[in-house]
Amino acid sequence: MKKWIVLGLISSLFFIGFSTAGFAADKKLKAGFVYVGPVGDYGWSHAHDMGKKFAEEKLPWLETIIVESVSEADSARIIDRLVQQQKCDVVFTTSFGYMEYTIKAGKKYPDNFFMHCSGFKRSENVGTYFGDLYQMYYLNGIMAGALTKTNKIGYVAAFPIPELIRHIDAYALGIKAANPEATLSVKWIYAWYGPDKAKEAAEALIAEGCDALAFTEDTPAVIEVGQRHSEKGKQIYTFSHYSAMQPYGVDSVVSGQLMDWGGIYVKVLESIHNGTWTNDDIWWLAKEKAALLGGSKTDMINPKFVKPLQNAMIDTKEFGKIAAYKLVMMRYEQMKKGVEVFEPFTGPIKDNKGNLKIKAGEKASKSDLLSIMYYVDNVKGDIPK
Numbered sequence: 001m002k003k004w005i006v007l008g009l010i011s012s013l014f015f016i017g018f019s020t021a022g023f024a025a026d027k028k029l030k031a032g033f034v035y036v037g038p039v040g041d042y043g044w045s046h047a048h049d050m051g052k053k054f055a056e057e058k059l060p061w062l063e064t065i066i067v068e069s070v071s072e073a074d075s076a077r078i079i080d081r082l083v084q085q086q087k088c089d090v091v092f093t094t095s096f097g098y099m100e101y102t103i104k105a106g107k108k109y110p111d112n113f114f115m116h117c118s119g120f121k122r123s124e125n126v127g128t129y130f131g132d133l134y135q136m137y138y139l140n141g142i143m144a145g146a147l148t149k150t151n152k153i154g155y156v157a158a159f160p161i162p163e164l165i166r167h168i169d170a171y172a173l174g175i176k177a178a179n180p181e182a183t184l185s186v187k188w189i190y191a192w193y194g195p196d197k198a199k200e201a202a203e204a205l206i207a208e209g210c211d212a213l214a215f216t217e218d219t220p221a222v223i224e225v226g227q228r229h230s231e232k233g234k235q236i237y238t239f240s241h242y243s244a245m246q247p248y249g250v251d252s253v254v255s256g257q258l259m260d261w262g263g264i265y266v267k268v269l270e271s272i273h274n275g276t277w278t279n280d281d282i283w284w285l286a287k288e289k290a291a292l293l294g295g296s297k298t299d300m301i302n303p304k305f306v307k308p309l310q311n312a313m314i315d316t317k318e319f320g321k322i323a324a325y326k327l328v329m330m331r332y333e334q335m336k337k338g339v340e341v342f343e344p345f346t347g348p349i350k351d352n353k354g355n356l357k358i359k360a361g362e363k364a365s366k367s368d369l370l371s372i373m374y375y376v377d378n379v380k381g382d383i384p385k
Contacts, residue, residue, distance in 0.1 A: 022275025023061070029089050029273050030063045031055075032082035034075060036095035037193045038068050043218025043242045044192065048094050048117075050243075051261025058266050061273060072097035079105045083112055090115065090272055092265075096161070102126055113272055118163065120370065122279045129264055129282035131290035132163075133242075134170040134369065135335045136257035137214065138344040139293055139328050140239040141174020143254050144182075144212040146312035146324035147237050147305070151182040154205030156215035156222050158192050160384045162372050164216050169376045170344050171214055176378045178314050178324055184379045185210060195221035202226070212237040212254075220245045226252035237305075239295070246295035246302060254305045256295035263290060283366065286335040293332055300332075301325070345369065350377045 023029055033052055035045040049066065056062055065086050070078050075098045082088045083105070090113040093102045099119035106114050106126035114126045122128055144153050153175055157164050172184045185208065187201035198221035202213055206229060213236065215222040226238035227249040238249050240256030264284055271277040284290035294300045301309065309325035316322055319330070334342035347358035351374040358364055364372075375383060 023273045026061065028061050028063050029059075029269065030065070030087060031269060032079075032086060032088035032091045033064065033066045034070050034078055034082070034091065034093045034095070034098060035066060035068045036070060036072075036097070037218050039066070041193055041218040042220060042245065045094070045218065047242045047259045048092075048261050051265045054260075054262030055265040055269055058262075059269055059273070062269060070095075070098075072101075076101040076104065079114075083109050089113060090269070093117065096163075113277065115268055120281075122281065124279065127268070127277070127279040127282070129268065129284075131259050131261060131264060131284045131288075132166075132369075133257040133259060133291050134166045135286050135344060136291050136293050137167045137170040138174040138177075139332055139335075140214055140255055140257065141171040141176075142178045142314075142324060142328050142331070143174075143301070143305075143309060144171070144214070144237060144239065145175035145178030146309060146314060147254065148179065148182055148212050149235075150209045150211045151179065152209040153182055153184050153212045154202070154208075154210035154214075155184060155186045156198050156201040156205070156213065156217055157186050157188050158194075158216045159190060160188060162370060165374070165383065166369055166372050167216060168379060169372065169374075172376050172379045173344050173349070176376075177316070178312075178327075180378075182378065186379065186381065188384055189217065191217065193218045195219040198222050199225050206234075206236060211235065212239075214239040215241055218242070220248035223249035223253055244294070244296045246299065249295075250302075251304065253295040253302055254309075255293060255299075255301045258292040258294050258297075260290055260292060263288065285339070286332070287338045289336075293328075301328070339363065351375060352377045352379055352381075 037045040039045050039049040067078050082091050092115045094117040096118045102114050102116040103121050106123045116128050118130045119128050175182050189197035189201050191197050198217040202222045202225040223238045223245050226236035229236040230251040237254050238252045240253050246253040310323050312324040313321050343363040345364035347362045348360040349358040351357050
């Protein structure tokens with residue numbers, strides 16, 4: 001799906017920008033969107049579809065078509081259909097597993113544009129884009145570390161690829177910043193859309209003593225588990241993923257990460273329409289207002305948990321003793337100014353084997369983050385092969 005793998009030889013990725021004279025001001029541009037899940041998943045595909053709808057509202061000349069629940073193996077056929085039968089000018093492929101098929105489509109249809117979400121391969125008429133949430137996971141980790149009563153925190157994960165490892169590690173670094181005694185356990189379910197598997201993994205983590213859960217799975221399944229336990233008197237703190245899932249866990253969701261794809265889609269589509277498109281990689285974070293903090297559209301932190309976070313004090317080198325709530329808000333404001341102001345992956349950082357991965361005072365580069373395949377030192381276990 002939507003994700004990054006270890007970057008290969010960087011020297012193979014030098015590209016020439018592709019440009020056209022653009023479209024007439026009143027000429028329609030037709031865009032096709034290939035989704036790996038249903039738009040009703042309330043996760044990844046839902047968020048992309050919300051971004052598409054935002055673009056439709058902003059761009060009167062835009063016409064769109066979507067194809068949902070497309071397996072990676074079937075993506076080539078769907079891309080062909082969008083170009084040949086639906087006459088799309090540009091096709092957005094929104095899953096990492098579509099990368100090779102998107103590159104092949106670029107060669108097959110040189111007069112069309114293709115944008116692949118989360119991949120790293122580009123060509124003359126194929127670009128890449130991504131909005132990443134690792135900064136928000138770090139902030140969620142601070143809250144989880146501050147609130148946990150058991151010092152055991154869990155993560156339900158889809159597939160062991162760099163994007164998820166980056167998010168798990170960022171979450172773990174936030175936990176460590178708030179609570180050096182807490183550890184993170186990960187359960188892999190090998191599914192992007194797998195509510196039953198996610199629920200089973202969440203229950204297993206809770207049975208092991210975890211009282212705070214984050215996840216990468218495109219439904220509110222983990223949150224629903226947390227809500228059930230919380231309603232029965234066993235408080236489980238959860239953090240929503242990609243969409244505003246707080247309504248599914250009003251007594252459980254503390255915060256979460258929201259992704260706004262709308263700005264990226266408007267930027268790309270406008271550049272195609274006016275003839276200024278290039279295949280430069282687009283990677284947006286909090287500074288670009290793509291990654292947002294919150295479990296709902298109105299609350300960065302669930303009001304139910306504001307006071308507990310205000311009362312939870314954290315010892316920091318930079319600010320001395322500070323309330324978890326205040327630290328989260330301060331870090332968020334720093335992130336909005338850019339990674340040069342605050343980067344969660346700033347050394348010293350060791351993996352959980354004791355190896356120094358980022359030296360003291362150094363920041364991880366974008367290349368480092370996109371290829372990360374190690375657990376930081378407060379994550380238990382090994383990454384599956």
